[in-house]
Amino acid sequence: MKKLILTMTILTLLAVPALALDVFPDLELTGSLTAEQAAHLGVETAPLKVSDIKGDYLLVEVFSLYCPICQRDAPEVNALRRALAASDVGSAIRFIGIGAGNTPFEINFYAKKYEADFPLFHDEDFVAHKALENVGTPAFYLVDLKAGLKLIFFHEGEMDDHKVMLDSLLKAVRENGRE
Amino acid sequence: MRFVLTVYLVLLFAVPQAGAMDHVYAPHGLKPVDSALKVAVGDEAPDFELPALAGGKVRLSDFRGRKNVVLSFVPAAWTPVCSDQWPGYNAALDLFRQYDAELIGISVDNTPSQFAWVEAMGGLDFTVLSDFWPHGAVARTYGILRTDGTAERALVVIDRQGIIRFVHVGDINKRPDLGMLVEELDKLPK
Numbered sequence: 001m002k003k004l005i006l007t008m009t010i011l012t013l014l015a016v017p018a019l020a021l022d023v024f025p026d027l028e029l030t031g032s033l034t035a036e037q038a039a040h041l042g043v044e045t046a047p048l049k050v051s052d053i054k055g056d057y058l059l060v061e062v063f064s065l066y067c068p069i070c071q072r073d074a075p076e077v078n079a080l081r082r083a084l085a086a087s088d089v090g091s092a093i094r095f096i097g098i099g100a101g102n103t104p105f106e107i108n109f110y111a112k113k114y115e116a117d118f119p120l121f122h123d124e125d126f127v128a129h130k131a132l133e134n135v136g137t138p139a140f141y142l143v144d145l146k147a148g149l150k151l152i153f154f155h156e157g158e159m160d161d162h163k164v165m166l167d168s169l170l171k172a173v174r175e176n177g178r179e
Numbered sequence: 180m181r182f183v184l185t186v187y188l189v190l191l192f193a194v195p196q197a198g199a200m201d202h203v204y205a206p207h208g209l210k211p212v213d214s215a216l217k218v219a220v221g222d223e224a225p226d227f228e229l230p231a232l233a234g235g236k237v238r239l240s241d242f243r244g245r246k247n248v249v250l251s252f253v254p255a256a257w258t259p260v261c262s263d264q265w266p267g268y269n270a271a272l273d274l275f276r277q278y279d280a281e282l283i284g285i286s287v288d289n290t291p292s293q294f295a296w297v298e299a300m301g302g303l304d305f306t307v308l309s310d311f312w313p314h315g316a317v318a319r320t321y322g323i324l325r326t327d328g329t330a331e332r333a334l335v336v337i338d339r340q341g342i343i344r345f346v347h348v349g350d351i352n353k354r355p356d357l358g359m360l361v362e363e364l365d366k367l368p369k
Contacts, residue, residue, distance in 0.1 A: 066267030066354065068301040105358025109271060124356075 024060070024143040024151050025131040026051045029096070031107065031121035041094055041119060050149060056092035057152075057173060058143040059084065062129065064100050065110040067137040069158045074114035077138070080162035081118060087166070089173050094145075096121065100129040100137055140165070142172055152176045203257050211350035214331055217322030220344060224248075224337045227317045229285065229308035232293050237283070237308055240341065247280040247367055248337040249360070252318060254329040254351055256288040256296035264332070264354050269303045271357060278364040280336075283308060287315045287330050323348060336363050 030047045038045060042054025050058065061077060063070040081095050097120040099107045107122045123129055132139070135156055142153035153172035159165050218225065228238040242248050251268060253261040265284055268275075275282045282305040286293065289311040297303050310317045310330065318324040323331040334355060336345035345363040349355045 064263065064267075065270060065357070066263035068263075068266040068269075071266070071270050072301070101354065103356045103358055105356060105361070106267070109274070109357065113270060113273075 021133070021151055021154075024050065024058075024141055024149040025128075026149060027098075027128045027131055029098070029121040029128075030123075031104070031119065033119055037117075037119040041096070046119075046121065050143070051145075053094055053096075053145060055094040055145055057089070058094045058096065058145050059169065060141040060143065061095075061097045062100055062132060062135055062137055062139040062141075063097055063110075064137050065102050065106045070138045071114070073138055073159050074110075074116065076159045076162045076165075078115060080159065080165055083162060083166045084169065087170060089170065093173075095119075098123050098128050101126050142169055144176060147176075203259050203262050205259055209351050210325075211352065212331060212348055213325040213327070213351075214323050214348070216346065216348060217320065218335070218343055218346060220346060222343050224335065224341050224343050225317075225320045226341075227320065229310055229317060230290055232290060232297060232307040232309070237306055239283075239337075242281055242337075242339075243341045244339060247278060247339055247364070249275060249280050249282045249364070250333075250335040250337070251282065251284045252321075252323055252330040252333040252335075253284065253286050254325070254332060256286055256292050260332065260352065260354050261286070262296070262300060265297075265303055265305075265307075266300050267354075267357065269305065272304055274357075274361055275305075275364070278361075278367060279339075280364055280367075281306070285310050285317065285330070287311055287318060287324075287328065325351075334360055336360075336367070338367055 027050050028047050029050065033046050043052050084090055084093055084095065095118045097116065097118060099110065099120060099122050101124060102122050103124045104122050107120050110116060111120055140155045141151055144150040144152050153169060155165065224239060226238065226240045228236050231237045239248065253264060255261060268282060272282065284305060284307045287310045290309045293307055293309055297307060315324040315328060315330060318330040321335065323333045325331060331348045332351045332355065334347040335343060338344050344367060347355060
């Protein structure tokens with residue numbers, strides 16, 4: 001019986017969801033930025049590295065035009081972005097999207113159709129997606145830009161309600177100790 | 180005791196996934212192209228009639244003189260690339276309409292399988308046809324039936340006169356760029 005309890009405990013611990021990565025990879029981001037988007041990220045132009053982005057935190061959405069959940073989630077993502085910007089840590093958070101397997105045409109189409117006016121980068125050869133261990137889409141990463149791209153929050157799958165996600169993100173920032 | 184452990188293991192690993200499409204079958208090491216094309220740009224598109232997911236049958240020649248047609252052949256239901264190619268096209272239906280083009284998706288699966296698959300993808304707003312029986316007959320006519328009985332990942336653009344204006348048989352393992360297709364639609368007579 002003791003052996004059984006030990007086995008079940010170990011399996012339970014192994015099954016606890018964990019961040020896929022401790023540190024967000026310093027990906028090269030390729031795409032075209034408007035002047036406003038470049039200013040938001042504190043960069044001149046793309047391509048750029050994640051570590052080039054100026055700010056305290058970076059929220060990354062990995063999405064795809066071809067992902068029905070991402071299509072369904074797009075209005076919630078926009079609402080989240082607006083709510084984050086209006087929050088007390090809004091000025092410290094940058095927001096980008098990486099289109100896994102999406103070409104520049106597909107990224108532009110997605111941006112227009114879903115009114116996603118935040119910086120979107122294409123990843124047609126899945127290079128970034130592979131570096132992110134082929135994460136399911138949509139996926140959200142909150143990165144501490146001033147702590148070596150430390151990952152402080154991760155969510156894979158449908159967001160459902162942007163308010164719940166907002167609370168989780170703000171909690172992650174608070175618990176990280178820098179607001 | 181063994182029973183308790185077994186039940187525990189089943190419950191432990193039955194973690195809900197983000198969506199039903201996480202359960203697709205992932206094929207490995209497929210030959211990029213495994214057929215010999217039998218149609219070419221400038222040919223009259225071979226006519227066919229196939230059962231539609233929405234019910235009834237659809238005949239290609241019914242669109243002649245009325246609309247351009249894009250045939251999107253995909254290899255099989257419940258496979259990863261196919262399961263995102265069509266939802267992407269579904270999101271882009273406005274683009275097809277802009278070029279007065281009817282999008283028709285075709286796979287060699289039977290209609291009940293297509294039904295379950297399309298439901299799992301959240302529904303599709305374009306015509307889906309089953310080339311199941313005689314198995315892959317339309318794909319064979321177009322020269323895009325693979326030796327394992329699936330279809331190639333192929334796109335065929337047909338103008339209002341029923342003439343093929345573009346054929347793309349891509350690597351089965353990769354999704355074709357939507358931009359390439361739109362570029363071809365843009366070349367159709369207005």
